[in-house]
Amino acid sequence: MNDASSGAQHPVLPAQTLGRMADSLRLLAIDAVQQANSGHPGMPMGMAEIAVALWARQLRHDPAEPAWPDRDRFVLSNGHGSMLLYALLHLSGYALPIEELKAFRQLHSRTPGHPEVGITPGVETTTGPLGQGLANAVGMALAERLLAQRFNRDGHRIVDHFTWAFVGDGCLMEGISHEVCSLAGTLGLSRLVVLYDDNGISIDGEVRHWFADDTLKRFAAYGWHVIADIDGHDCWAVERAIAQARQWGEHGRDGRFAPTLIQCRTVIGKGSPNRSGQAKAHGEPLGAAEIALVRAEMAARGFTMEPWQVPADVLAAWDARPRGAAARRGWRDAFEAYRAAFPELAAEFERRSAGELPPDWEDAVATLLDESRERAESVATRKASQLALNRFGPALPELIGGSADLTGSNLTDFAGCGALRAGPDGALQAGRHVNFGVREFGMAGILNGLALHGGFIPYGGTFLTFSDYSRNAIRMAALMRQRVVHVFTHDSIGLGEDGPTHQPVEHASSLRLIPGLDVWRPADTVESAIAWAVALERRDGPSALLFSRQALPFVTRSEGQVAAVRRGAYVLRDAAEARAAIIATGSELALALAARDLLAAEGVAVRIVSMPSTTVFDRQDVDYKRHVLPERLPRIAVEAGVTDFWWKYRCDAVVGLDRFGESAPAGALYAHFGFTPRNVADTVLAVLAGGPGR
Ligand SMILES: Cc1ncc(C[n+]2csc(CCOP(=O)(O)OP(=O)(O)O)c2C)c(N)n1
Numbered sequence: 001m002n003d004a005s006s007g008a009q010h011p012v013l014p015a016q017t018l019g020r021m022a023d024s025l026r027l028l029a030i031d032a033v034q035q036a037n038s039g040h041p042g043m044p045m046g047m048a049e050i051a052v053a054l055w056a057r058q059l060r061h062d063p064a065e066p067a068w069p070d071r072d073r074f075v076l077s078n079g080h081g082s083m084l085l086y087a088l089l090h091l092s093g094y095a096l097p098i099e100e101l102k103a104f105r106q107l108h109s110r111t112p113g114h115p116e117v118g119i120t121p122g123v124e125t126t127t128g129p130l131g132q133g134l135a136n137a138v139g140m141a142l143a144e145r146l147l148a149q150r151f152n153r154d155g156h157r158i159v160d161h162f163t164w165a166f167v168g169d170g171c172l173m174e175g176i177s178h179e180v181c182s183l184a185g186t187l188g189l190s191r192l193v194v195l196y197d198d199n200g201i202s203i204d205g206e207v208r209h210w211f212a213d214d215t216l217k218r219f220a221a222y223g224w225h226v227i228a229d230i231d232g233h234d235c236w237a238v239e240r241a242i243a244q245a246r247q248w249g250e251h252g253r254d255g256r257f258a259p260t261l262i263q264c265r266t267v268i269g270k271g272s273p274n275r276s277g278q279a280k281a282h283g284e285p286l287g288a289a290e291i292a293l294v295r296a297e298m299a300a301r302g303f304t305m306e307p308w309q310v311p312a313d314v315l316a317a318w319d320a321r322p323r324g325a326a327a328r329r330g331w332r333d334a335f336e337a338y339r340a341a342f343p344e345l346a347a348e349f350e351r352r353s354a355g356e357l358p359p360d361w362e363d364a365v366a367t368l369l370d371e372s373r374e375r376a377e378s379v380a381t382r383k384a385s386q387l388a389l390n391r392f393g394p395a396l397p398e399l400i401g402g403s404a405d406l407t408g409s410n411l412t413d414f415a416g417c418g419a420l421r422a423g424p425d426g427a428l429q430a431g432r433h434v435n436f437g438v439r440e441f442g443m444a445g446i447l448n449g450l451a452l453h454g455g456f457i458p459y460g461g462t463f464l465t466f467s468d469y470s471r472n473a474i475r476m477a478a479l480m481r482q483r484v485v486h487v488f489t490h491d492s493i494g495l496g497e498d499g500p501t502h503q504p505v506e507h508a509s510s511l512r513l514i515p516g517l518d519v520w521r522p523a524d525t526v527e528s529a530i531a532w533a534v535a536l537e538r539r540d541g542p543s544a545l546l547f548s549r550q551a552l553p554f555v556t557r558s559e560g561q562v563a564a565v566r567r568g569a570y571v572l573r574d575a576a577e578a579r580a581a582i583i584a585t586g587s588e589l590a591l592a593l594a595a596r597d598l599l600a601a602e603g604v605a606v607r608i609v610s611m612p613s614t615t616v617f618d619r620q621d622v623d624y625k626r627h628v629l630p631e632r633l634p635r636i637a638v639e640a641g642v643t644d645f646w647w648k649y650r651c652d653a654v655v656g657l658d659r660f661g662e663s664a665p666a667g668a669l670y671a672h673f674g675f676t677p678r679n680v681a682d683t684v685l686a687v688l689a690g691g692p693g694r
């Protein structure tokens with residue numbers, strides 16, 4: 001049989017060995033925290049046996065090849081327990097030598113304070129902001145099911161892995177856990193297994209005073225399978241629970257496919273005579289005296305280990321390389337058989353896993369641009385975004401996205417995309433549009449998980465004003481350099497009657513402050529098409545695309561100007577004797593052009609700079625920047641949002657909005673707040689007359 005799941009057998013280890021393995025984790029963690037004089041010993045001590053049960057015996061992974069496509073994914077959502085993960089990686093045989101553990105939390109080490117993907121081999125996602133790792137895990141589990149459905153064939157299960165997440169009380173208190181676990185239950189993501197470190201403690205003390213929910217009933221209500229009341233310090237008990245979850249994940253439980261929560265009752269700081277069971281164990285070094293007591297207790301059990309000196313028998317028991325290599329070889333062989341039977345599918349799987357765009361990608365972009373210029377439509381840029389999706393969706397099978405219950409407003413669906421739905425037997429009914437429900441933050445965290453898993457370019461949609469709900473997950477995508485696209489429509493007071501609750505004012509500027517996030521606010525169909533294309537081509541970070549609710553006029557451009565859109569800003573209209581430059585973005589570009597006409601009639605020539613992406617423009621070379629914005633020209637920026645951001649371009653005046661909007665039709669609001677050609681023209685004239693800077 002060609003099934004990749006026929007991996008190597010797990011070794012059967014005696015209880016005493018398991019205990020020694022757990023104690024080695026404890027000591028590496030507390031010694032590293034002590035050496036750093038910073039970190040969190042309580043969670044690694046409390047989850048040590050759970051970690052042994054999963055990592056030494058169940059997790060399908062290969063330390064020598066941390067990125068092979070069909071590995072199990074492991075997410076440490078309670079990322080403050082980073083030393084647990086580093087100890088696991090070191091002991092399992094990943095390229096994380098003991099020196100790195102000694103350098104825990106130090107500059108340029110591979111053992112940063114919280115786990116960071118891309119820095120440490122074997123770390124699948126960056127965690128620390130509680131709850132988001134769980135959201136990433138949901139995204140990974142969704143990716144696995146979708147890829148399995150797309151690529152697996154009878155007798156060829158080349159996508160067949162589990163996603164395991166450790167979570168603590170903090171993750172489950174966070175609202176995002178509700179958002180994503182509710183969706184995971186609804187979609188029946190049965191290969192997601194969450195191990196809950198139920199220790200009754202968080203930083204402020206005993207959680208019963210602020211977290212008294214019945215977590216098991218809560219998850220049962222989401223439709224999850226729940227395994228209750230496991231002794232988290234009993235390796236065998238945890239392993240039996242894991243094996244049960246795996247069984248249900250693969251075959252269903254009484255025909256029902258669902259994710260599984262395993263409640264592991266643990267003691268924080270287990271093994272520390274004076275700290276265990278207390279909040280004090282959570283986040284401060286134990287101190288030399290207490291560590292000596294921990295060692296003494298272990299010695300009484302027959303386990304001794306000097307700092308950083310893992311006994312040879314324990315190292316040997318931990319070594320996951322032989323088992324990992326066998327599993328990966330098994331998969332490789334299965335994949336070669338698959339390639340022989342389905343060469344095109346195999347090539348497509350490899351392309352998607354590598355994150356490469358298809359060979360005809362550039363044609364798709366060129367065709368869309370030709371169409372856009374030919375049609376010269378004056379439509380809302382949210383509609384322009386959908387036109388782009390109509391072209392790129394069919395061209396990119398890896399594109400998957402949706403909206404947080406605003407599909408008809410965000411226009412995130414495309415022709416023929418189909419809706420993703422839970423299927424009858426644990427399979428998903430393949431569709432490429434995800435109804436994320438009213439869950440902006442959860443959606444953004446899931447998008448990150450889809451991107452991290454590989455094989456997908458995910459996008460999401462909501463109103464720009466609700467980007468605040470998603471914000472920390474957007475920031476995490478930027479920190480992790482993941483290709484995720486956020487469609488944010490209704491991007492200014494131009495949305496009109498819904499009023500100031502829905503009218504973003506500070507959002508464009510504040511998103512631009514996130515390092516590594518590209519923000520686009522295109523002005524018409526052509527700029528929208530290019531913004532989408534650049535976001536999809538970008539391999540090292542997320543993009544936010546800001547689109548209007550209201551229709552915007554088509555703008556004519558030369559070939560050269562079309563090409564220059566990719567540079568973030570370009571000279572759209574010019575005059576030899578221009579006396580000022582008006583910089584505009586998105587819906588205010590048309591306003592700037594109208595002001596230019598007024599000024600021209602009054603004998604004042606101006607240059608118009610369209611700046612759909614400040615973030616991309618900021619990366620251009622100095623020559624180009626000086627070419628677009630020469631020193632000699634006074635600058636006036638126009639954007640229907642806060643002015644603060646624009647002063648960095650050394651503007652002489654900014655036409656903006658430093659207050660919240662109002663409820664009224666868009667046209668009335670634009671007039672009311674001075675977004676009129678006359679006001680923009682007058683501002684230019686005032687600057688030329690040496691007037692005030694606003
Ligand atoms: C979003 C977010 N808020 C706050 C914190 C700070 N913080 C880190 S750990 C923690 C308590 C977590 O409690 P629990 O998950 O039960 O961890 P344990 O103490 O049991 O290890 C808090 C509040 C954080 N990392 N992320």
Ligand SMILES: [Mg+2]
Nearest residue numbers: 169199201202
């Ligand atoms: Mg806790």
